[in-house]
Amino acid sequence: MHSILMVAAENGTFPGGKVGGIGDVIRDASPALAKAGCLVQVVTPSFADVVGRARGASQFEVSVPFRAGLERLLLVDISADRNPEGVRHWVLDHPLFTATGGIYNDDPTGTPFATDASKFALFCAGVGAAILNGRFGPLDVLHLHDWHAAWLLVLRRFAPQFQSLQSLRTVYTIHNLALQGVRPFAGHWSSLDAWFPDLKVDRSILQDTRWPDCVNPTATAIRLADAVHTVSPTYAQEILHPSAIEERGYYGGEGLEADLRNAADQGRLHGILNGCEYPAAAETTGRRTLLAMADAELLVWVAGRATVASTHLVAQKRLGEWSTRSEPEVLITSVSRITGQKVGLLQQTLEDGTTTLEALLQSLGDRGLYVFLGTGAPELESFLTKTSALHSNFLFLNGYSERLANAMYAAGDLFLMSSSFEPCGISQMLAMRSGQPCLVHGVGGLRDTVSDEVNGFVFGGENPQEQADNLLAKFDRAMSTHRHEPEFWQRLSRAAKAARFRWEESVAQYCSQLYSPTPE
Template sequence: MHVLMVAAENDALPGAKVGGVADVVRDAPKALAKHGVSVDVVIPDYGFEPLNRHYIGEVTVAFNAQSHVMTLFKVDQTKNNITQIVISHPMFSDSGSVYCNDAPGRPFATDATKFALFNAAVCEALLQGLLKRPSTLHLHDWHSACVAVLLKFEPRYSALHDIHLAYTVHNLALQGIRPFKHDESSLEAWFPSLSYNGQHLCDPRYANCFNPMRSAINLADKIHLVSPTYSQEVLKPSNYNDGFFGGEGLEQDLQNAANQGKVVGILNGCEYPALEVANAVMDELYNEAEKSLFAWMSNSEQLESVHYIAHQRLKQFKATPNNGPIVTSVGRLTEQKVLLLCQPLNGELAIDAVCNSINEQGGRLIILGSGDKALEALFTKAMARNENLLFLKGYAQRVGDLMYQLGDLFLMPSSFEPCGISQMLAMRAGQPCLVHSVGGLKDTVKHNQNGFSFNGATLREQTHTLLSCLTETLAFYKQHPKKWQQIKSNAKAVRFSWSQVASDYISTLYR
């Protein structure tokens, strides 16, 4: 069996990681290779760092009324049945980042054009034999969806029609929607001669718009959601007033696919390296955090208030011994991750109530992450109000690793979570998690067994149950140290193996 994976991210290559999809595209091929599957992985060449490239060939595609020449390179990391491939073009590397932020009113415009061109190159390379014809073409998220559109509707690629298409939805909230026409970033601008069935491709809410995510869901042979629970949640419509995030407008298409036996829910895996772990101490975490703060400060001539307050808080933490629980949180600052912490609660925000609850046990809350500017500002102000909160705006691998190792409780109150990796990393390090029982969090964290969870039928109820669960959990931590140690041991012992994921891919997704 030979699989070709097409994605926007791949953490096997330097600089090509933004989110969790990069971890999957890095790790899944290694597990598949151990099952005897050969895997090629292709992403755009973002040009971040010099790669040891080996020339494969060039393809020319008609795109946006112009001929574009793109070059395929094999990266010198080929091993264990896995070949890493990049496709080079100025449009992929000139921006200096994997994703671009467009002006308000034109969401995804730059990225949608970039990835549509990349997808066209993949199809042409398959046709010309520069990419080996796979038994399964595995597409990841909306960024690769135009591959399915071109293979199904472009007569030039009719010889590739019968390739088995597997499509993984990593995050249904991001769909890459663009107009069908009348815009330089639109389906008909990219591929003016394409004859397509608009009923398969249009957005269900905006009939004049092309929805890449919906297109791939309707055109693929198998649709993969990255946890069993999430694969059921997406069959129901979202209800934001009640705090439920489901099919995001695509629930009818997913229901139709499920009725045809095309929807598969397979939990992502986690790697469990044999680590020689030295016993880390809090001073090490504080010192690494300070190094990271200085590095972030140096990136701008103007000192950001968030870094100044964090440094003052860090000095306070270092100078004052702490005997209470250390609660940690690592992740992108997005509405998905922290909506519940931003809800009003008894005249304050939930984040303040969380800090108060932790403070009652003499504990501290450390948050590492960046993202939405408004949320960054909200957490900066919360840090200024709460002396036991340290908010580190940025990401540093070593700081995150130490937080997983040294934290007593990992907080992950996501409003929805297709799979989640942070909770797996915390559990791997022996840190129990307190999570909202949705999606992959429900499939990985079992209440009072290897962690703690809460739920609620509305946003208000979820906010209240989050706080009550946290208060009860911190009391349990203090009053039942032996039972707490057992929960820590249970968390550390759980295995979400990539080997099992690969086996499930082969038996259900690739057939």
């Protein structure tokens, strides 16, 4: 049907190849597309020791001009290591990609995205050269994921050697519009002019709307791609409007709403919900088993450092207390990155001076336990740690383990996801898959997957204060339902478990809306 090259920063098919939602989508959408009859290949920068593990794999050298020199990259076929449903997986290997030890890097506040932008600019140049060299065979579609892959559209438009790529249809997927990869046009070691000094561009096509001396790869991709895709229908509508974060707590187009409205007017903007995998046998985990698993994982995290972090010390104390108590009557769970988007509403200060999280824990009382798993911004991790130190019914596990996350989805009674905005979300789908109703903010993909008092609970509000109040009111409603209306609760649980968001349906829309040219 279509011959597709997925270009992304992450690939969750392989250990060490995933940080967030991009990795999940690449892992699950690619084999679903292959089952639908598409020829699918994936290429990412090298990560972890994936090249070392792919012994005997096909390898090809690719050379590209970069920073006034010639850089040699190695294109490695890693499909033999793991090749679900006939998808062919590649990595481009170069010292720049693995020098910092992670897929993404945290640069100082004054130079955001500097390290990553240089890495992904070279990566995109290498992908373009490999396409021209025929390493991926005949292609119909370039499917580019987030700003990391957007540099390929810059080169496709302006670099003379890449003009033949104009014949390929381009799809740009927005996983999170809040991260745009903005860098200067010139005057910095991490700038467009530093990477490609001979590139002649039309700045009006590339420039950021707020900082005209900077190139915005996300804006450029929205302007140049044949199709622009968001990972839920509601998010596709939300981003058409300006952000009003301070006034309403609402996250909209992040400064790119004019470009997004233009794409929508041209029929290029499409909101398609991400899918979820549904194994034949659902995992089950008891609460005691979950707490034992948490204790074991915590020991591993502690052993990885020369000193014991305070957050782990608090968690050990809480686990020790709960090991001698009877099982909690109700178990609240969250699995999330620790970012302002995910946690900010829990930190909202209420009229009495307490935070939303503290008020929720007071409402939960001694009969329940709230377990939160995740890592992220240090100041927010500190907030969660201090809250756990003051409230014995809150266990903050400051790390990540997929095994532990899956156990939390299976063992919990109510999954809490209070994101300020949410392009799609996967955690709520995984919790629902296990029959755990979710309490969510009615935004983005959360609104598209959870229906209030049908398969979960949904709150809203015109500003952060109102949203916090409504969250707490809906939490009280959920707890009352759990305790006093067991039959209704079971109906909610069954409805959550029965909900289906299948990749087969999503990729069918990919093929009809994203990969096929729009009729004139």
